[in-house]
Amino acid sequence: MTRAELRAELYRRLEESSSGQVFFDDDDLNDALNDGYMELSDATEWYEVYRTISILHTRTYYDLRNVFDVEVLSVGPAFHVDANRWLIPSSVRDLDGRFSRWEIVRGVPERVHTRGLWWVGYWPILGSETGTIKQYVSALPATLGDDTDEPGFDAEFHKGVIEYALAELLPQQGEVTAALEAWQRYLAVEVELGAVTQGRGMVPKPQGYGVLAQ
Amino acid sequence: MAFSRSDLRAAVRRALNDAEVAFWSDVEIDTYVYRAYQDLARQSRGVWDLTYAENLPAGFSYTQPWEAAYADFDYGVANYTYDDERLLLGDEGAMLGPAQHTSPADLAFLADVEASTAIPATAQLPTTVTEMDRPTWDNMAIPVVMPAQAQRIDPRYELTIGEVYALVATQQRVRTIRKVRVPAASADTYTIHDTWGVCRSIADVSADTTVTGTWGIPRRIPGHQPMGPERFGTPRRFYQDGKNVRVEHWRYGRSLDAGAWELPDRSARYARDYALARCYERRGPAQDLLLAKHYDARYLRGLARLVRRVQLVGRQRVGQFGGPSVRRAGPPRPRMPWNYGSTMRQ
Numbered sequence: 265m266t267r268a269e270l271r272a273e274l275y276r277r278l279e280e281s282s283s284g285q286v287f288f289d290d291d292d293l294n295d296a297l298n299d300g301y302m303e304l305s306d307a308t309e310w311y312e313v314y315r316t317i318s319i320l321h322t323r324t325y326y327d328l329r330n331v332f333d334v335e336v337l338s339v340g341p342a343f344h345v346d347a348n349r350w351l352i353p354s355s356v357r358d359l360d361g362r363f364s365r366w367e368i369v370r371g372v373p374e375r376v377h378t379r380g381l382w383w384v385g386y387w388p389i390l391g392s393e394t395g396t397i398k399q400y401v402s403a404l405p406a407t408l409g410d411d412t413d414e415p416g417f418d419a420e421f422h423k424g425v426i427e428y429a430l431a432e433l434l435p436q437q438g439e440v441t442a443a444l445e446a447w448q449r450y451l452a453v454e455v456e457l458g459a460v461t462q463g464r465g466m467v468p469k470p471q472g473y474g475v476l477a478q
Numbered sequence: 479m480a481f482s483r484s485d486l487r488a489a490v491r492r493a494l495n496d497a498e499v500a501f502w503s504d505v506e507i508d509t510y511v512y513r514a515y516q517d518l519a520r521q522s523r524g525v526w527d528l529t530y531a532e533n534l535p536a537g538f539s540y541t542q543p544w545e546a547a548y549a550d551f552d553y554g555v556a557n558y559t560y561d562d563e564r565l566l567l568g569d570e571g572a573m574l575g576p577a578q579h580t581s582p583a584d585l586a587f588l589a590d591v592e593a594s595t596a597i598p599a600t601a602q603l604p605t606t607v608t609e610m611d612r613p614t615w616d617n618m619a620i621p622v623v624m625p626a627q628a629q630r631i632d633p634r635y636e637l638t639i640g641e642v643y644a645l646v647a648t649q650q651r652v653r654t655i656r657k658v659r660v661p662a663a664s665a666d667t668y669t670i671h672d673t674w675g676v677c678r679s680i681a682d683v684s685a686d687t688t689v690t691g692t693w694g695i696p697r698r699i700p701g702h703q704p705m706g707p708e709r710f711g712t713p714r715r716f717y718q719d720g721k722n723v724r725v726e727h728w729r730y731g732r733s734l735d736a737g738a739w740e741l742p743d744r745s746a747r748y749a750r751d752y753a754l755a756r757c758y759e760r761r762g763p764a765q766d767l768l769l770a771k772h773y774d775a776r777y778l779r780g781l782a783r784l785v786r787r788v789q790l791v792g793r794q795r796v797g798q799f800g801g802p803s804v805r806r807a808g809p810p811r812p813r814m815p816w817n818y819g820s821t822m823r824q
Contacts, residue, residue, distance in 0.1 A: 443769075
């Protein structure tokens with residue numbers, strides 16, 4: 265459903281006329297729909313992207329807020345393009361336990377670690393400005409800025425955006441019970457979309473002798 | 479997009495449908511938003527930063543802690559200059575210091591004026607620090623130990639001078655850490671040329687002297703990490719890790735007075751939910767406990783998401799044939815011989 269269609273449906277559920285608005289206008293509904301889209305995306309992390317990061321000379325940590333043009337949610341795998349290897353996700357505790365003074369080691373990156381929500385480090389630190397790393401993350405998609413824009417996930421989950429918007433707008437009219445019911449319906453859609461997102465990499469087991477059909 | 483305090487307040491007001499400020503004042507909403515901002519930063523450990531507890535003779539740039547908010551250059555606080563003054567100037571508990579110079583540039587002249595060059599064992603952490611993550615000395619991680627543990631190793635740990643191998647954070651003032659041992663050697667430092675102005679040449683602070691562009695100020699310097707809540711603008715000071723104590727920590731977000739929400743933009747929505755919960759919870763004509771409970775649950779969902787994301791990467795596994803595996807189980811626990819401590823049958 266496009267943003268225009270979502271808005272029309274939301275007007276209908278709010279029992280408001282889209283031409284003769286009384287309580288809410290188009291901007292209110294657009295904001296609520298976008299908020300629902302962002303909340304679904306935030307909760308399920310369905311939107312995954314990658315960017316190629318140029319390795320900088322003796323750079324300790326890279327700020328994902330500057331590297332990515334989208335808001336990063338979770339840091340995913342990293343691939344060192346020149347060495348053709350996936351970097352091993354590590355914690356700083358791993359490095360402290362294995363390598364004394366690991367921060368002054370220089371070499372081709374083998375591991376990736378994070379500090380806080382947006383600092384990413386590749387270890388060993390490269391002592392030259394050579395090479396690139398393909399960094400995957402889950403992120404928030406672009407908002408629905410135009411009436412022809414559609415949410416990026418499947419159409420069967422678009423109703424979740426509407427239910428969230430209802431849960432946002434109905435309390436402003438004093439309709440608390442209806443808002444809480446809409447929230448429960450939104451949560452059900454969130455769970456379904458989350459299951460689809462997590463299950464994308466799974467397929468049924470192949471048939472084989474002694475294996476039960478799935 | 480960086481949210482200001484007024485942006486966040488407007489978002490809360492809109493959800494409350496209280497544009498006329500009939501039930502909730504600006505101050506009340508700002509207080510709730512700020513409380514959520516601090517809570518999100520502290521619980522999620524999302525804002526990581528570093529600071530130095532320098533192994534250098536103590537300096538100061540103001541004499542009372544309350545002046546810190548007005549100091550353009552925070553070089554520490556001290557109100558006496560030599561240890562023998564500590565008991566002579568009044569309440570010992572109110573004495574802060576000692577320190578003998580007021581600028582890093584003075585360090586080169588301390589010996590000339592016969593000022594003390596002793597390196598203090600204690601250091602003050604910034605008020606923005608919520609929790610220490612990983613202290614290091616000379617690029618090597620060091621633990622934070624309890625005073626009893628330090629006493630077992632060396633009962634004179636507050637006096638013994640040598641290489642720093644641990645920190646003690648209790649039995650001190652709040653936000654004061656004590657280095658074990660008292661640092662023997664000064665940290666490595668860069669030589670400052672001239673006496674004022676911004677950094678023009680990075681040859682002394684970096685191995686990579688390739689300059690990109692032909693004018694302006696340094697924006698990024700190899701081997702150096704921006705630090706502090708106000709990390710914009712030109713670099714002011716450069717630190718070295720050699721024989722120095724660095725404290726990696728988590729902290730609160732940048733002050734909202736400065737106009738920027740430092741946590742991820744989406745987390746501003748969680749703070750809005752927290753503020754809505756508190757507003758609806760407050761006794762009054764607009765109280766609605768059902769909605770308060772609902773927005774509370776939404777806030778906790780958002781907080782749990784942030785906490786999970788910070789912990790995520792460290793737990794991912796990568797299948798690698800012949801690669802290093804993470805050893806989960808430690809060595810077997812020691813056990814006494816089978817008849818130890820029991821009565822033997824004769």
